[in-house]
Every structure is written in C-alpha cells, then in structure tokens.
Amino acid sequence: MYAAPVPLMDAAPTPPVAPAPTADVAPAPTADVAPADIANAPEPQPKPEPQPEPQPQPEIPARIPPRGRTTPPPARSAAGTWALVTGIAPLVVSITGNIAAAQLGVIALERVAQGETQGVWASVLVTLALVFVANAGLLTVCTILGGRGLRETANGVTRGRGLAVAGLAVGGVNLVLWVAGLIVSINGLAPVLV
Numbered sequence: 001m002y003a004a005p006v007p008l009m010d011a012a013p014t015p016p017v018a019p020a021p022t023a024d025v026a027p028a029p030t031a032d033v034a035p036a037d038i039a040n041a042p043e044p045q046p047k048p049e050p051q052p053e054p055q056p057q058p059e060i061p062a063r064i065p066p067r068g069r070t071t072p073p074p075a076r077s078a079a080g081t082w083a084l085v086t087g088i089a090p091l092v093v094s095i096t097g098n099i100a101a102a103q104l105g106v107i108a109l110e111r112v113a114q115g116e117t118q119g120v121w122a123s124v125l126v127t128l129a130l131v132f133v134a135n136a137g138l139l140t141v142c143t144i145l146g147g148r149g150l151r152e153t154a155n156g157v158t159r160g161r162g163l164a165v166a167g168l169a170v171g172g173v174n175l176v177l178w179v180a181g182l183i184v185s186i187n188g189l190a191p192v193l194v
Helices: 035-040 078-113 122-155 161-188
Strands: none
Touching (some): 122 161
C-alpha cells in the first residue's frame, strides 16, 4: 500500500570551491623621505564632523495678545451717567403713573355712583400694574449700570463715579417710595379688590 518515496528532482552536486592561490606578496616600495620634507609637510586637517540636521521649531505666533485692557480707559463712564438717568426715571414713571391712576380712580368712582359695577376698576389696576413693571425694570437697570459704573471708575482715570453713586442712591430712594406707594395703593383699593 505504501510506495517508496520518489525524489522530486535529481540535483547535480555543486563543485567544491577551491581556495585562492597564495602568492608571496612583496611589501610596497617606500620612498626615502628626508626629515626636512617631513617638517615642511602640511599638517593633516581634521575632517569636519557632520552637522546634525536642524530640528523643525514649533511655530510661535508673530504677536502674542496682551492680557487685560488693550485700549485706554474712557474719559467718562457712560454706565455711571445711565445709572443716574435710570435712577431718576422710576420717580418720573411713578409720579406720572400715580397721577393717571388717580384720575382713572375718580372716573371709576363716578361710574360706580351711577350704578355701573362691571369692569370699572380695570383701567386703574392696569395702570398700577404697568407702573409696577416699569419701575421694577428701571430699578434693575439702575442697579446693574450703577455697579458697572463703579467698576469702570475704580481705575482712578475714568470720571463719573459720582454719577454712578448718585444713580444708586436715587434708585434706592425710589425703591423705598415705590414700595410705600404700592402699600398705599393697595390699601386705597382694598374695598374694591374684596
């Protein structure tokens, strides 16, 4: 069942390599050199060492932006000026709104005296609500701008610190008057609201 292995290829044996013949080599002839020739001979120069290739440098931006303020501070703080304006504005809004609400209240009382009761006080309540919202917004803006004005004038160069302080002070006074006016208005309208 098993057959004998058959060689795949008959390879010819490789011939042995013979060593190279050696011959008697005579030393190279030397020239007679005089000692004077040795003294006048140029000294051998050392071979320069190969310079390493320069490593690529990381790019540095042409200009690094400075930190902090890059422009000079303004001469006058606009925030301080607007803090004073928005501190005074709620007083104007309160006076105007309360005068309008008082006139509408007189009209509402006349209509009640005539026997009309439906929606008589709506105009008065809407006017007071608008005054409330307008004052709240203006006092918020006054506080923000007053604080910003104080920060802007803290450098000693920018003027307008007094305006910012005055705006905050007037805003504080208006806040007290606003709360007092709200209490008086609610007490005056208590019979109607019940």
